[in-house]
Amino acid sequence: MSSKLQPARGTRDMIGADARRHNAVADTARRIAGLYGFEEWFTPIFEDTRVFSRGLGDTSDVVAKEMYSFEDRGGESLTLRPENTAGVCRALVTNGLTQSLPQKAFYAGPMFRYERPQKGRYRQFHQIGCEILGAAEPLADAEVIAAGWQIIQSLGIAEGVVLEINTLGDAESRDAYRAALVAYFSAHAEQLSADSKTRLEKNPLRILDSKDAADRALVEGAPLITAHLTAGAAAHYAAVLRYLQGFGVPLRENPRIVRGLDYYSHTAFEFVTDRLGAQGTVMAGGRYDGLVEEMGGPPTPSVGWAAGMERLALLMEDAGRTPAAARPVAVVPMGDAAEAPALAALQALRAAGTHAEMAYRGNLKRRLERANKQNARAALLVAEDGGLQWKDLDAGTQVAVSLGGLAGL
RNA sequence: GCGGUCGUAGCUCAGCUGGUAGAGCGCCAGGUUGUGGUCUUGGAUGUCGCGGGUUCGAGCCCCGUCGAUCGCCCCA
Incomplete structure (x- = not known):
């Protein structure tokens, strides 16, 4: 055992450029979501385990083997949230908001899944998400996707990211399709990969996005959901595509997209990229018309997505979009006796809304070196008699200024 | 949960077929009489991820373990 403590497996510190990127994702997403009418919701980081076991379906790996569940001192089974959609639906019900629909919720925060860590995949990771609760109209599907696309664009990472979309249909369509798939794959069972043989029993739809070469060849000839859609489901999907065009969101239809969590129906979509190795999905979601009912509320058709902030x-990092650190003004007292007027100047700058800092020690040369290393934009030199010199550290020019004249700088 | 690769100063890395560690950057202090980004001189820093084994001797070999990473699985 090392005496040096490390962050727990799958967790990490975000400091400096990492923290700035993380904040930029949250701030940008929050701002854009606001333009679409989403208000931020804060739901608890841990919930009654049933919120997730009920909502996500126990066939999913997330519920079956990836949850951080524990019993608290009172004997309650609690779980660190592995995602936030179930919590939002639970909150909708608990707060009686089913009486005032639709609701548009935005969230950002940590989620927890016990997985094998990889690049872009952590045990504590962070998601942003948008949910429209209480709207069955396809316009809602399209709007929530459009918000996601604008966030991706605003982050400057739209290049290399593409929206893939599909429909899972309603329950009737899905059951019919599932039966057709099982029939098809069962007939070719001996050609399926070992993984897909178990999928065939557990979740046949997942065979559609298998990475195995033999599976993919089989999938080529597999039946499509299109043939099994009810008239209503087909109309809904067609309308979503039409509205997305209206919103100006480019897309690629992909009949192989499925969703990992059981609560999805109708629209399913993913913003994918080939720039993150095995973690190609950057933002994903769909319609979940039954989830609020699972939480004890009335039938409340809803649609939304979540995105991995780390991804x-x-x-952003790959695209060279890391935000620069703020550039301070360095206040530099020239001699011990200049400290008092320097403090006055320092606070005058801060009161005026200027980012200003003063080193805790060092002679003039050291302080200027430090100012340079901090990438300070200017140094305010303070003489012992209180005289002020404004030195522009980019241009190298220096002019006398007065205490009252600092506000404009 | 499965398979592969990797783990040496704060950072990026070097270290030949095993003989008790180096570079660059960074950091600290100077280059005399208060002004940075260049230049220059000097200095500090590692139980070579951790534990065990083989060996006269291991950073280099073996085993275990922890962590990262790539792929699978899963998913954001």
Whole structure:
């Protein structure tokens, strides 16, 4: 055992450029979501385990083997949230908001999944998300996707990211389709990969996005959901595509897209990229018309998505979009006796809304070196008699200024 | 949960077929009489991820373990 403590497996510190990217993702997403009418919701980081076991479906790996569940001192089974959609639906019900629909919720925060860590995949990771609760109209599907696309664009990472979309249909369509798939794959069972043989029993739809070469060849000839859609489901999907065109969101239809969590129906979509290795999905979601009912509320058709903040931040880094650190003004007292007037000047700058700092020690030369290393934009030199010199550190020019004249700088 | 690769100063890395560690950057202090980004001189820093084994001797070999990473699985 090392005496040096490390962050727990799958967790990490975000400091400096990492923190700035993370904040940029949250701030940008929050701002853009606001333009679409989404208000931020804060739901608890841990919930009654049933919120997730009920909502996500126990066939999903997330519920079956990836949750951080524990019993608290009172004997309650609690779980660190592995995602936030179930919590938002629970909150909608608990707060009686089913009486005032639709609701548009935005969230950003940590989620927890016990997975094998990889680049862009952590045990504590962070998601942003947008949910429209209480709107069955396809316009809602399109709007929530449009918000996501604008966030991706605003982050400067749209290049290399593409929206893939599909429909899972309603329950009737899905059951019919599932039966057709099972029939098809069962007939070719011996050609399926080992993984897909178990999928065939557990979740046949997942065979559609298998990475195995033999599976993919089989999938080529597999039946499409299109043939099994009810008239209503087909109309909904067609309308979503039409509205997305209206919103100006480019897309690629992909009949192989499925969703990992059980609560999805109708629209399913993913913003994918080939720049993150195995973690190609950057933002994903769909319609979930039954989830609020699972939480004890009335039938409340809803649609939304979640995005991995670490993955978005990684794309920002690749795209050279890391925000620069703020540039302070360095206040530099020239001699011990200049400290008092320097403090006055320092606070005058801060009161005027200027980012200003004064080193805790060092002679004039050291302080200027430090100012330079901090990438300070200017140094305010303070003489012992209180005289002020404004030195522009980019241009190298220096002019006398007065205490009252600092506000404009 | 499965398979592969990797783990040496704060950072990026070097270290030949095993003989008790180096560079660059960074950091600290100077280059005399208060003004940075260049230049220059000097200095500090590592139980070579951790534990065990083989060996006269291991950073280099073996085993285990922790962590990162790539792929699978899963998913954001």
